Amino acid sequence: MPKAKTHKGTAKRFKVTAGGKVMAQKAGRRHNLEKKPTSRKRRLRNEAVLGRGDSKHVLKLLPYA
Numbered sequence: 001m002p003k004a005k006t007h008k009g010t011a012k013r014f015k016v017t018a019g020g021k022v023m024a025q026k027a028g029r030r031h032n033l034e035k036k037p038t039s040r041k042r043r044l045r046n047e048a049v050l051g052r053g054d055s056k057h058v059l060k061l062l063p064y065a
Contacts, residue, residue: 014050014062021050022058023048024048026046
């Protein structure tokens with residue numbers, strides 16, 4: 001059986017922790033930053049843990065993570 005291929009688009013967007021959690025950047029930090037409060041922009045800097053359903057989908061695309 002051939003080796004499974006990693007989905008490179010997914011590999012660039014998500015990170016898997018040692019404990020198996022999937023981390024992703026939060027949405028809303030690309031444009032219109034002048035209007036957003038500094039506190040909101042600061043919260044958006046951090047990565048978020050994906051939910052169980054989303055994590056399952058991402059981990060299928062990252063077979064060696």
